[in-house]
Amino acid sequence: MPATTETSACVQSSNPRFLWNEIVRWTFELCILRKEGREGKVAVILQERLPALIRAWSSRSGLPAAKCQERLCSLFGRVQESVEVGFMQQRMIVGEICARFAQLPSAASWRTGSGAVGLRREIPIDDVSAMLDALGEAEFETMGEAILPVRQATMMPRKLFAEEAAALSA
Numbered sequence: 001m002p003a004t005t006e007t008s009a010c011v012q013s014s015n016p017r018f019l020w021n022e023i024v025r026w027t028f029e030l031c032i033l034r035k036e037g038r039e040g041k042v043a044v045i046l047q048e049r050l051p052a053l054i055r056a057w058s059s060r061s062g063l064p065a066a067k068c069q070e071r072l073c074s075l076f077g078r079v080q081e082s083v084e085v086g087f088m089q090q091r092m093i094v095g096e097i098c099a100r101f102a103q104l105p106s107a108a109s110w111r112t113g114s115g116a117v118g119l120r121r122e123i124p125i126d127d128v129s130a131m132l133d134a135l136g137e138a139e140f141e142t143m144g145e146a147i148l149p150v151r152q153a154t155m156m157p158r159k160l161f162a163e164e165a166a167a168l169s170a
Contacts, residue, residue, distance in 0.1 A: 019057035026050055027076060031083040 013019055030045045058068045123130045 013056075014060060016057055016061040019053055019060065023050065023053050023057055023072075024075065024079070026053065027079045028083065031079050035083055035087055 026045055026049050030042055030050070033039075033041045033045070054072065058065065061068060063071070121134060123134050
């Protein structure tokens with residue numbers, strides 16, 4: 001479906017919440033595409049999708065024009081910040097994975113290693129297929145944990161900006 005047809009179908013909605021969600025969705029897409037350097041697609045969104053959605057939402061929201069503009073500016077700022085944080089986290093995680101791969105022994109030595117592998121579920125002794133599946137899952141999790149421990153990847157430093165003046169005054 002062409003972009004203008006899809007946009008005009010969305011604009012026909014009388015539900016301001018639906019229109020707002022579409023604005024959020026396309027704003028995220030716009031910021032991600034811009035971060036990836038795909039300016040051609042950014043131009044299409046800026047020229048064809050967002051203006052029509054914003055006009056439709058503004059007219060149907062029941063809010064004064066100044067309030068609509070304030071909400072849109074706030075949304076754009078939050079989305080830009082969120083996309084920046086996402087790209088930064090992606091770079092950090094990819095860098096960590098690459099560093100860990102460089103430190104690990106080859107995959108061939110992993111397969112020849114001996115040792116017990118803990119299974120997450122109980123398997124009946126006569127269900128060989130389920131045993132093989134569970135063993136494969138456990139080995140995959142063990143390799144993944146060796147590359148990038150989940151706890152480390154998901155733990156953000158709690159007091160990273162706690163000493164900044166802006167944080168202290170809030």
